[in-house]
Amino acid sequence: MKTGVAGTKESNDALISVFESDMLEIEIQSIVDLMYHDQIEKVIRETLKEEHIQNIRVVCVDKGALDYTIRARLITALKRMKSDD
Amino acid sequence: MKNSLNREIPDGLKPFQSSSDFRHQERRLIPEKSPVDQSLFYPSLEAAFLAMDIKPGMTLSFHHHLRSGDQVINQVGELISKYDIKGLTLAPSSIFPEYRLSDLIIRQNITQIVTSYLNGPVADTIAKGHLAGELIMQTHGGRARAIESGELAIDVAFLACPVVDKSGNGSGAYGKSACGTLGYACSDWRYAKKVILVSDTLVDKLDSYQLDHSHVDGVVMVDSIGDPAGIVAGTTKITRDPIGLKIAEDTATLLTELGVIRNGFSMQTGAGGTSLAVADAVKKVMLKNQVKGKFASGGITGYYVDMLNQGLFEHLYDVQCFDLEAVESYHKNKNHIGISASEYGNPFENKSAVDRLDFVILGATEIDLDFNVNVTTDAFGKIIGGSGGHADTAHGAKITIITSTLTKARIPIIREKVRTITTPGSDVDILVTERGIAINPLRTDLLEKLSHSRLKIMTIRELLDLTYAIAGKPKEIPSGKKRIGYLEYRDGSVIDSLYDSPLY
Numbered sequence: 304m305k306t307g308v309a310g311t312k313e314s315n316d317a318l319i320s321v322f323e324s325d326m327l328e329i330e331i332q333s334i335v336d337l338m339y340h341d342q343i344e345k346v347i348r349e350t351l352k353e354e355h356i357q358n359i360r361v362v363c364v365d366k367g368a369l370d371y372t373i374r375a376r377l378i379t380a381l382k383r384m385k386s387d388d
Numbered sequence: 389m390k391n392s393l394n395r396e397i398p399d400g401l402k403p404f405q406s407s408s409d410f411r412h413q414e415r416r417l418i419p420e421k422s423p424v425d426q427s428l429f430y431p432s433l434e435a436a437f438l439a440m441d442i443k444p445g446m447t448l449s450f451h452h453h454l455r456s457g458d459q460v461i462n463q464v465g466e467l468i469s470k471y472d473i474k475g476l477t478l479a480p481s482s483i484f485p486e487y488r489l490s491d492l493i494i495r496q497n498i499t500q501i502v503t504s505y506l507n508g509p510v511a512d513t514i515a516k517g518h519l520a521g522e523l524i525m526q527t528h529g530g531r532a533r534a535i536e537s538g539e540l541a542i543d544v545a546f547l548a549c550p551v552v553d554k555s556g557n558g559s560g561a562y563g564k565s566a567c568g569t570l571g572y573a574c575s576d577w578r579y580a581k582k583v584i585l586v587s588d589t590l591v592d593k594l595d596s597y598q599l600d601h602s603h604v605d606g607v608v609m610v611d612s613i614g615d616p617a618g619i620v621a622g623t624t625k626i627t628r629d630p631i632g633l634k635i636a637e638d639t640a641t642l643l644t645e646l647g648v649i650r651n652g653f654s655m656q657t658g659a660g661g662t663s664l665a666v667a668d669a670v671k672k673v674m675l676k677n678q679v680k681g682k683f684a685s686g687g688i689t690g691y692y693v694d695m696l697n698q699g700l701f702e703h704l705y706d707v708q709c710f711d712l713e714a715v716e717s718y719h720k721n722k723n724h725i726g727i728s729a730s731e732y733g734n735p736f737e738n739k740s741a742v743d744r745l746d747f748v749i750l751g752a753t754e755i756d757l758d759f760n761v762n763v764t765t766d767a768f769g770k771i772i773g774g775s776g777g778h779a780d781t782a783h784g785a786k787i788t789i790i791t792s793t794l795t796k797a798r799i800p801i802i803r804e805k806v807r808t809i810t811t812p813g814s815d816v817d818i819l820v821t822e823r824g825i826a827i828n829p830l831r832t833d834l835l836e837k838l839s840h841s842r843l844k845i846m847t848i849r850e851l852l853d854l855t856y857a858i859a860g861k862p863k864e865i866p867s868g869k870k871r872i873g874y875l876e877y878r879d880g881s882v883i884d885s886l887y888d889s890p891l892y
């Protein structure tokens with residue numbers, strides 16, 4: 304199975320892992336989940352749409368990253384998955 | 389019942405009116421403890437504990453100068469547990485994560501706590517609602533006032549003391565557990581019904597000491613009063629974070645534009661990396677313009693010791709030494725002066741250190757549109773600190789500046805309403821962030837002086853909107869339902885209530 308990882312567990316960052324899957328699954332563990340869960344999920348969904356990806360498993364371990372950080376980490380993880388042999 | 393800041397407070401307690409209301413109040417002083425003929429040396433802490441005849445309902449006090457390394461509060465805690473004394477009030481000046489009090493709270497040995505700062509397991513135990521009575525949070529200066537007025541009546545003070553002499557005099561200046569000044573212990577020593585010094589270093593005669601034997605009922609020598617690694621932190625370094633450095637530089641520019649870095653000025657900052665960066669930026673201005681300040685105060689670090697040694701300040705007024713350099717300097721340099729918590733921040737003290745400050749640099753967990761500051765609870769209602777000297781210095785200093793990034797791990801610092809008011813907005817003048825600076829509209833004098841500033845001055849509402857644009861607007865996290873305590877302002881009035889955290 305192809306996978307890709309990007310990011311860190313440092314404060315203000317997120318560690319995002321993606322795995323090939325035949326369905327869409329998004330798991331979010333965030334220190335600001337109570338405040339920003341929906342926003343984090345929205346950014347992940349929007350980014351996947353822009354990347355034309357429908358089925359994938361995304362695991363986001365978030366340490367308070369801003370939207371652009373989550374987007375960048377996800378795009379990088381996807382690129383790494385593509386080149387994963 | 390609501391106070392003047394529209395915060396719900398317990399019925400029957402004095403509501404907060406304003407930060408200067410104490411000026412209309414009389415200072416109340418109970419008689420000082422009568423002199424002791426001779427301090428008794430007890431063979432063990434247990435012997436002293438038993439001799440004090442500690443009963444349910446009594447109040448025991450401690451100071452926190454040994455910080456994370458303190459063993460005295462834990463050793464007394466073990467005795468409370470062994471003799472299973474119930475219903476005690478504990479009044480330590482602060483509570484650190486290493487203090488093992490949670491089981492005593494759950495088993496109702498301790499049913500009320502009065503302190504100025506707490507975090508870690510004890511704070512969590514209380515935020516879960518386990519304390520049978522209430523948590524009363526004071527300021528450092530307010531604690532001194534509460535003790536001298538008899539509002540906080542202490543039955544027995546167990547005071548960790550790094551060195552004692554054979555007469556029963558005590559000091560923190562040296563010894564294997566040296567912590568420097570014992571400023572937070574002075575009121576306890578002066579007014580507690582009984583005072584026990586607990587030490588691990590005995591000398592024949594101390595030449596100078598903060599705690600005179602005349603108020604010391606007993607002395608106990610133990611193997612160790614604390615772990616040196618926890619007593620003094622390693623030297624705090626100036627932050628290398630570019631955002632923190634930008635905030636520090638902008639703060640120094642602001643102070644320069646306001647013209648307050650001038651001969652004879654006085655200042656206080658915290659001991660964190662950004663605070664030290666502000667001190668460093670101020671120092672550069674002082675060197676460039678050949679300015680000599682009168683004093684710096686507060687918890688003192690090696691960084692301020694260097695400034696004293698370079699002749700940049702006449703004196704350091706130190707209520708708490710933060711590192712080894714400060715302890716050493718307090719011991720050896722006569723211009724590094726130990727002061728009591730009362731001399732530091734008691735509202736009724738004539739010429740307290742805080743009242744003589746030109747400016748203070750403080751932090752915030754939350755600040756709201758009225759400039760009220762919370763340093764007591766986090767965004768989720770957990771107890772993560774407390775005033776310490778925050779409200780004292782904010783009121784005393786001519787200019788109070790909060791420095792902070794706009795968000796910390798995405799959580800906005802600026803809120804429409806803070807969860808808990810530690811320091812009233814009327815005493816908070818300026819917020820410096822990495823994106824802009826907001827001035828409290830009450831300070832028309834500062835707005836006027838800064839009307840041609842080269843810094844980016846915005847309203848706090850604009851900074852909040854900017855925060856939302858960057859981080860998104862967070863979902864509201866409700867307050868807990870059960871009241872677990874309250875916050876006393878410096879004058880003893882109640883400024884806000886504390887609730888259990890909705891997280892638990």
